Amino acid sequence: MDSTPAHPSAAPLPLAVDGYPAAGGVTRRAAGPAESARANRGWWDAAAPAYLAEHGGDLGDADFLWCPEGLREADAHLLGEVAGRRVLEIGCGSAPCSRWLRTAGASPVALDVSGGMLARAAELNRSTGIAVPLLQADAGALPLADASVDLACSAFGGLPFVADATAVLTEVARVLRPGGRLVASVNHPMRWPMPDSPDPADLRVVSSYFDRAPYVETDEAGTTVYVEHHRTIGDWVRAVVGAGFVLGDLIEPEWTPGRTETWGQWSPERGALMPGTLILVCHLPG
Template sequence: MQSDAPAPSGIARVERRTAGPAESARASRAWWERSADDYQAEHGGFLQDTGFMWGPEGLVEADARLLGPPERVRGARVLEVGCGAAQCSRWLRTQGVREVVGFDLSYRQLQHARRIDEETGWRVPAVQADAQRLPFAGEAFDIVCSAFGALPFVPDAAAVLTECARVLRPGGRLVFSVVHPIRWGFPDDPESLTATGSYFDRRAYVEEDGQGRAVYVEHHHTMGDWVRALASAGLLLRDLVEPEWAEGNDEVWGGWGPVRGRYLPGTAIFVAEKGSP
């Protein structure tokens, strides 16, 4: 996530600049359509076909119980934002959750979801949609969750959280994980402990092709930005989890790894609730 890093193969330029909702959505969809196969091949084993992993540190929902008590979750209607191949949603189905719906911007990711559905026998209804404009009725879900899905790739945190709040029933819970904001001061080197950028630089990380078109966009919001966005959406922050690197986890995932993970958080998980009217 540093503009001074070498450009990835096939990318003409990497920079930090502003990127709006439409440009960000176009870039994200194209990138995931192109990269879904490699992503699932590389990380599918770690994520597990029926697993709910909150981030590279190895924290799983079975241990964390951030969605709520199991007996309450089983009776809930759940929406997974940016579900990818729907691993998290599928895990919820294996736990007896009656209704789980997923959506993702990438059709190719959803094809992987259907493939895994057929291989495991656990089917998750999923649709193609943009988190910035949820195609669901208001107050349709008891729980909305997202493990690194969609939220890191949208420019307006308040707008997307407002959409999440809109589809939540009063008393419902929103839980989502994103890149820990402090990570944006460090390069994508899992062993580097030297800050090379400003935590307060809110410009997006953008990869461009030879024609200057954005082909990958990721957005940075500070911890305060996320808290204010939750408040503006009418959500009450109940918990903020910064997972520690799990003992025995040797996974290296971009800028995440056991070396830096012992000293700095790489993931932030926000737990919020929608107040009753």
């Protein structure tokens, strides 16, 4: 497997003063799989330096952080025994989770749609001396053989950004061996109808929880540059079951005592009042 990622997009998006791609407009409307994948590939290519400068210290170079609440796989053991297992990480970013899995004795494959993120992952492979195979691909079309991995994981990876969650989960089920486990963390659906703010004073409903229209950012020319999809808890359960998985647990991590990190609308103050993350723990029959 080629462990050298493809180059980032040739024409990066214009950046705002904070280093993230500048949004010319924001709307709520339908956005299909191709539009979502194209937009988010370009957005993460452009956003990778700013995102990793802001959060890379918390993510670590070889660590497995499930969520902004601070839950780590070393403590939670949601994947079970990983030593000797082949693991697919979906939406790996700079691949700290896959490098942690490698140190725990697993054989991970780190996949992401963004060449910009994978370029940083390749740099960290070299600097840490913990080399994991890197694969640039869309989660909806995994370039892996049927029944070729034992475990799959996604820590705020591709799932919030795909238009058809059931189709992606069906792809994951295809590459997992019978009895294989999938664990994925996503934005808690209750975050969607509230403002994107860490301040507890902003815990107020400003839109409908049941409005599934994607959040879409456009550039000055009206071209889509970012898409995020909302699903209710029931939607996630139906997607998991519809893809052939058995849902074993739904975890809503509580804020880790003493943790002071703020990520967007995740904060210690807000985390003490409501969940910010939903973790799906499921497996295939057999």
